[in-house]
Amino acid sequence: DTAVSQTPKYLVTQMGNDKSIKCEQNLGHDTMYWYKQDSKKFLKIMFSYNNKELIINETVPNRFSPKSPDKAHLNLHINSLELGDSAVYFCASSRATDTQYFGPGTRLTVL
């Protein structure tokens, strides 16, 4: 049983395209997150949802839009992809402010 899953695992696309990454957790957690890991392995939070409400929105371009249809899902839609968006995107979940559990990551490559 995969606790936090993401699809797709790899995503290769052209500049200017729009793409989505999906995340699902089966842990019964109420909080979900998106993190970005750059080429130097540095991890930074992008968004967090608690009970489907946005609670953290770091300085992320408006081209990135998270959507949480229910507490078990948090999707990330990216418009007008740019070269600098190439990174590994991790989804995570937690029960409130307790320990966060991470998904396997989605490697996005923008050509």
Add this chain to the structure above:
Amino acid sequence: GNSVTQMEGPVTLSEEAFLTINCTYTATGYPSLFWYVQYPGEGLQLLLKATKADDKGSNKGFEATYRKETTSFHLEKGSVQVSDSAVYFCALSRGSNYKLTFGKGTLLTVNP
């Protein structure tokens, strides 16, 4: 704001050597402290955590003690194995602030 500083890598050790990866933090109040590990090509896994001063987190032979007086949470293992080769991240979260603040990660390579 909150921040985490880890020792710069990469760290290369021989099997059975002693490992220390230093981590210090800056935060107001009493943060929770974590070590996550990322094996090649995989996501992050929680390795251990400590939620209050003097707590010791331990898992898989790794240990770290929450030292408030030195604002540190150094990771140690007495005898590393080749399978411990990975990137190790120190992180903190504080109170009602939901986000994890990560250090830059330390790449550990263990040679047979």
